[in-house]
Amino acid sequence: MNQIIEPKGISHCSVYDTEQSWYNLLTEDEKLLIDENSVTLVFKKGETVCKRGAFASHIYFLEEGLVKVYLEERNKNLILMLSTKNNLLGLASIYNGNNKLPYTIATYTNSRVRMIDIQIFRQLLKQNSEFSFHIINLLNEKTAQIYGRFFSLTQKQLHGRLADILLCLANRIFKSNTFELPLSRSDMGDLTGMSTESVIRMMKEFKDDGLIDIHCKSIELLDIARLERISEFG
Amino acid sequence: MNQIIEPKGISHCSVYDTEQSWYNLLTEDEKLLIDENSVTLVFKKGETVCKRGAFASHIYFLEEGLVKVYLEERNKNLILMLSTKNNLLGLASIYNGNNKLPYTIATYTNSRVRMIDIQIFRQLLKQNSEFSFHIINLLNEKTAQIYGRFFSLTQKQLHGRLADILLCLANRIFKSNTFELPLSRSDMGDLTGMSTESVIRMMKEFKDDGLIDIHCKSIELLDIARLERISEFG
DNA sequence: GGAAAAAACTGACTTTATACAGTTATTTTT
DNA sequence: AAAAATAACTGTATAAAGTCAGTTTTTTCC
Secondary structure, eight states, X not given: OOOOOOOOOOOOOOEEOOOXXXXXXXXXXXXXXXXXTEEEEEEOTTOEEEOTTXXXXXXXXXXXXXXXXXXXXXXXXXXXXXXXXXXXXXXXXXXXXXXXXXXXXXXSSOEEEEEEEHHHHHHHHHHOHHHHHHHHHHHHHHHHHHHXXXXXXXXXXXHHHHHHHHHHIIIIISSSSEEEOOSOHHHHHHHHTSOHHHHHHHHHHHXXXXXXXXXXXXXXXXXXXXXXXXXXXX | OOOOOOOOOOOOOOEEXXXXXXHHTSOHHHHHHHHHTEEEXXXXXXXXXXXXXXXXXXXXXXXXXXXXXXXXETTEEEEEEEEOSSEEEOGGGGOOSSOBOSSEEEESSOEEEEEEEHHHHHHHHHHOHHXXXXXXXXXXXXXXXXXXXXXXXXXXXXXHHHHHHHHHIIIIIISSSEEEOOSOHHHHHHHHXXXXXXXXXXXXXXXXXXXXXXXXXXXXXXXXXXXXXXXXXX
């Protein structure tokens, strides 16, 4: 009856994937306002969508593509999250205490980004509380994911962190145990907080142990259960 | 004219300190609603205010005291942030996709916490968009701080991380270069992602280098400029 | 005020992970 | 299709940080 429920292991995943439901919370007038004050841009693979330190002028809605949101400083990079299509990005700059972008966004694949005027977005948040409640939920969902990754990267060692990110890629991004990795080994390092060499060695080790299969950029997860155990025990 | 502005170094600090202005954005009726649906509890030093995994039933307003917000798992702890008085805590559980608390909160000093019914809080967010806009800003401010700490803990080494946290304690929490540290060395470890022994060794090193002075729990920062340089160069 | 407990500290050792310096393979460019 | 550039990989050396086992100091509590 009074079963002890241990909270589930702190997850690691920081991929943000929700539906476009925010848009449907707007009135027709508000939708029109967004439409009139936004423009869709196409970015090629590898391009920078926005850069940390620049003035925050837009909220980004990723209509298509895969991007990374990251911090860079003195050739140290940290990928805060990956985002697939149908996600709002740049929400952190709604807070206008400091109206500079807190991170850089760059594409991994050809992408389509709707750039929404940030003042309009702020205005809508102030006037439509159903909408802003939804945005609060999005922010909190993201934060929860960041916490998980924060824990993973600071408390687990290489094995656990790599397992974390492989599971995350399979479950959240590619929704399949077999996928073509658009990230370089160096990006995998920025995502897991380890050096490129360590990523390579660790992945080879996983391969030798029969946990995954790698052919160049193509990755297959073979033993999910064991990867999960590795993730859990760090 | 076209001066190149380098974005300032990624800061580390994750102490959350704002005014009680959220309350003043409510109407009289709404204030009353909060008052009627909240209760103030007193916690002694070292007590747990709420525990990760429990059902999220309240938003916490810290009226007085100093607390840590942290994750714990398998004797690995990570302090997500410290909070001084006049801060809202537990906002992460407004997102009700998973209505469990995502972190544990415990006190460092005797504290007074106003516990606000979470349903009421959600209701107010949904009905008062000025209020929810303010909460969005609070969330974003916090997130920016978490990002900074995330970068610090994953990309800097011990020197940098310790310098970060010492500067943070002085600037944000105690607002003085001399302070009595209520955190144990072990807590400093949980805050900086290092072992207790490393904290001790590193602090001794800082003392030997004339950067700080320590007498037991009392700490004085002697050379802020050099600490900042250490923080910056990791 | 003194015993017990907890926290702070120390030194030796081990593990973990990065750095460096190359080589090989794969893309991209012309 | 060849050349150049980039990315992937390998082995060795080195540094960074943690663990362990113990001592000293400080705090707590009867």
